[in-house]
Amino acid sequence: MENKERENNEVQEDVTAKSVTPKAPEKKIEKTSETEKKPPKMKKSKGAVGGKTVNIIINILLVIGCLTVFFPLYMTVIIAFKKPSEMTNDVAGALAFPEKWNLDNFAEAMRVTDFWHSLGNSLLLTGVTVIICILLHSLAGYVIGRKMARLKTFKAAYFYIVSGMFVPFAVLMMPLVKQTAQMGIANRIGVIVLYVVFFMPMNMMLYTGYLKNIPLALEEAACVDGATAWQTYWKIIFPNMKPMHATVAVLTAMSTWNDVMTPLVIMSGTEQNTLPLAQLNFQSQFGTNYNLAFASYLLALLPILIFYIICQKQIIGGVVNGAVK
Amino acid sequence: MGNEDAKTEKKVKKAKTWSKNDKIFLGILIPVLVLFFLFNTLPLLKGFYYGLTNFRGYGNYDFVGLRNFKDLFSDARVGKSYLFTFKYALIMTLLVNFLSLVLALGMNREIKGKNALRGIYFVPNILGGLVVGYIFSFIFTYILPAVGEATGIGFLQNSFLASTKTAWIAIVIVGAWQGIAMNTIIYISGLQTVPEEVYEACMLDGAAGWKKFSKITLPLIMPFVTINLVLCMKNALMVFDQIMSLTKGGPSQSTESISYLIYNNGMSGGQFGFQSANAFVFFVVIVVISFLQMKFLGGKEEQL
Numbered sequence: 001m002e003n004k005e006r007e008n009n010e011v012q013e014d015v016t017a018k019s020v021t022p023k024a025p026e027k028k029i030e031k032t033s034e035t036e037k038k039p040p041k042m043k044k045s046k047g048a049v050g051g052k053t054v055n056i057i058i059n060i061l062l063v064i065g066c067l068t069v070f071f072p073l074y075m076t077v078i079i080a081f082k083k084p085s086e087m088t089n090d091v092a093g094a095l096a097f098p099e100k101w102n103l104d105n106f107a108e109a110m111r112v113t114d115f116w117h118s119l120g121n122s123l124l125l126t127g128v129t130v131i132i133c134i135l136l137h138s139l140a141g142y143v144i145g146r147k148m149a150r151l152k153t154f155k156a157a158y159f160y161i162v163s164g165m166f167v168p169f170a171v172l173m174m175p176l177v178k179q180t181a182q183m184g185i186a187n188r189i190g191v192i193v194l195y196v197v198f199f200m201p202m203n204m205m206l207y208t209g210y211l212k213n214i215p216l217a218l219e220e221a222a223c224v225d226g227a228t229a230w231q232t233y234w235k236i237i238f239p240n241m242k243p244m245h246a247t248v249a250v251l252t253a254m255s256t257w258n259d260v261m262t263p264l265v266i267m268s269g270t271e272q273n274t275l276p277l278a279q280l281n282f283q284s285q286f287g288t289n290y291n292l293a294f295a296s297y298l299l300a301l302l303p304i305l306i307f308y309i310i311c312q313k314q315i316i317g318g319v320v321n322g323a324v325k
Numbered sequence: 326m327g328n329e330d331a332k333t334e335k336k337v338k339k340a341k342t343w344s345k346n347d348k349i350f351l352g353i354l355i356p357v358l359v360l361f362f363l364f365n366t367l368p369l370l371k372g373f374y375y376g377l378t379n380f381r382g383y384g385n386y387d388f389v390g391l392r393n394f395k396d397l398f399s400d401a402r403v404g405k406s407y408l409f410t411f412k413y414a415l416i417m418t419l420l421v422n423f424l425s426l427v428l429a430l431g432m433n434r435e436i437k438g439k440n441a442l443r444g445i446y447f448v449p450n451i452l453g454g455l456v457v458g459y460i461f462s463f464i465f466t467y468i469l470p471a472v473g474e475a476t477g478i479g480f481l482q483n484s485f486l487a488s489t490k491t492a493w494i495a496i497v498i499v500g501a502w503q504g505i506a507m508n509t510i511i512y513i514s515g516l517q518t519v520p521e522e523v524y525e526a527c528m529l530d531g532a533a534g535w536k537k538f539s540k541i542t543l544p545l546i547m548p549f550v551t552i553n554l555v556l557c558m559k560n561a562l563m564v565f566d567q568i569m570s571l572t573k574g575g576p577s578q579s580t581e582s583i584s585y586l587i588y589n590n591g592m593s594g595g596q597f598g599f600q601s602a603n604a605f606v607f608f609v610v611i612v613v614i615s616f617l618q619m620k621f622l623g624g625k626e627e628q629l
Binding site: 054056058059065068069070072079093095136140146151157160166168169170171172177196229230258260265275280290293294300301305315320 | 343346347349350351353354357358360361363364365366367368369371372375428431432434435436437438442443444445446447448449450451452453454455456457459460461463464467468471472474475502507510511514549552556562563565566569570583584587588591592597600601604605607608611612615
């Protein structure tokens with residue numbers, strides 16, 4: 001982490017240095033396109049990361065590349081605000097600004113897809129799943145992580161649960177549909193239970209790995225003070241695993257929020273929808289009214305986009321942590 | 326507390342006896358294991374069991390032994406779905422990893438707006454595959470043909486989704502749009518682990534450009550390459566959301582992934598038993614692929 005920050009600082013210094021010096025004239029750029037082709041020349045030019053002008057070219061290319069990200073989102077917004085009569089058959093019909101930015105499509109989409117209900121369900125499923133995952137998986141990770149070095153039972157339990165990562169949901173789907181129906185939890189409760197079990201291997205592995213950073217002396221000290229194992233966990237260990245809670249929360253929330261398959265097969269009889277599921281189930285009602293459909297898509301994307309804009313750092317950090325560890 | 330006593334006792338007869346603390350921990354572990362068994366291992370076993378029957382999803386059923394498993398290998402539709410899924414997974418893994426490595430190398434340089442760029446390129450990853458699929462479906466059916474019409478580019482004039490030859494390309498494009506976001510971020514964090522001194526040293530040795538990359542950078546970020554290849558392949562093998570929103574397996578079943586086939590025919594096509602057998606075989610295939618990947622790639626990692 002420190003390393004990264006240091007690097008960022010260096011980069012920022014460099015950026016300011018660049019903006020102070022007069023902007024590199026166009027000629028220079030042409031020159032470097034030659035040097036780019038002949039890498040041996042580059043070694044004399046600049047620091048370890050390559051020549052400045054090469055960087056400017058790359059910078060421009062990267063900014064242009066952003067269009068591939070923005071284009072579908074731009075199109076979604078534009079179409080969502082248009083009237084069906086404005087949708088002509090040429091490119092401009094879909095991509096030009098609407099004559100008037102009106103919110104009618106959104107109101108209609110909310111009504112058709114029962115938006116608030118679906119949003120509520122998505123929030124409920126994601127929220128409850130994340131909370132249970134953090135509480136249960138951290139506890140399981142702690143219990144297994146502390147004992148697996150010494151006791152074979154715990155070591156076996158560790159590998160047993162981690163091996164669950166190899167089992168995709170599609171494989172368990174059919175038996176689980178029958179099983180949840182028999183148990184009477186073919187509803188939101190069942191979906192939450194399945195998420196908690198499905199994310200257990202990954203999350204437990206993360207927690208067990210993180211536990212190595214927490215010295216055993218902490219627990220021993222608590223033990224000397226007369227704390228029970230239970231108290232030790234909640235008062236000492238749980239708060240100390242905070243960075244990992246963030247990672248687990250991000251990973252679990254993202255997968256839960258965007259998941260289609262689990263609620264699709266488990267809650268199919270309940271007439272409850274999550275946000276993505278509503279898009280699937282109301283496809284036929286959108287018909288050829290693309291403006292209505294896109295308003296609905298935009299509504300479905302907005303919550304996570306807003307969330308991302310607010311917690312971008314935590315989300316990217318969480319995803320990287322989860323993958324690398 | 327007695328925990329103290331237990332501790333000393335533990336030191337005397339190490340692993341043999343379980344201290345009170347161990348027992349408390351076991352008391353927590355058992356319910357967790359039961360829960361995991363109930364919703365992970367049990368359905369896996371049940372799936373195998375259903376695979377031995379001619380169950381249609383309702384009503385009575387009989388045992389048919391291993392007939393379903395035998396039939397899987399001669400079933401054209403299943404074979405086609407495996408071919409499609411593997412083709413998709415392979416192309417996706419290569420394409421996504423190549424592009425995201427290029428992007429990451431670019432973003433690891435001393436460029437302006439580094440953090441903003443990183444944030445923007447990550448956006449596709451946070452969006453749900455289903456809705457993204459619907460949005461791209463419009464691009465493929467209306468925007469691209471209109472562009473083709475206007476510019477006279479022949480291959481764009483027909484929707485990618487309408488032809489059995491091109492529909493899979495559309496799914497690759499959407500999958501890559503989302504997958505690149507994730508892999509790029511992981512590659513960037515990999516590139517940041519390579520210390521500056523290494524580059525300086527290799528510059529003194531006169532290595533630059535491709536040589537620097539292939540001899541120095543790549544071996545050092547090999548663990549990240551492994552992660553990305555495994556993750557990407559795994560995600561691609563499970564492809565479902567994009568199929569659901571872009572093609573529903575069509576046209577004429579040319580884009581039916583294994584997950585989609587299991588869902589479609591197993592849940593509503595009356596092939597509960599047969600698709601259970603398919604699902605179990607799919608599980609075995611995933612395990613084999615994961616082990617092979619880890620074995621091959623794990624050996625190539627270089628340590629400083």
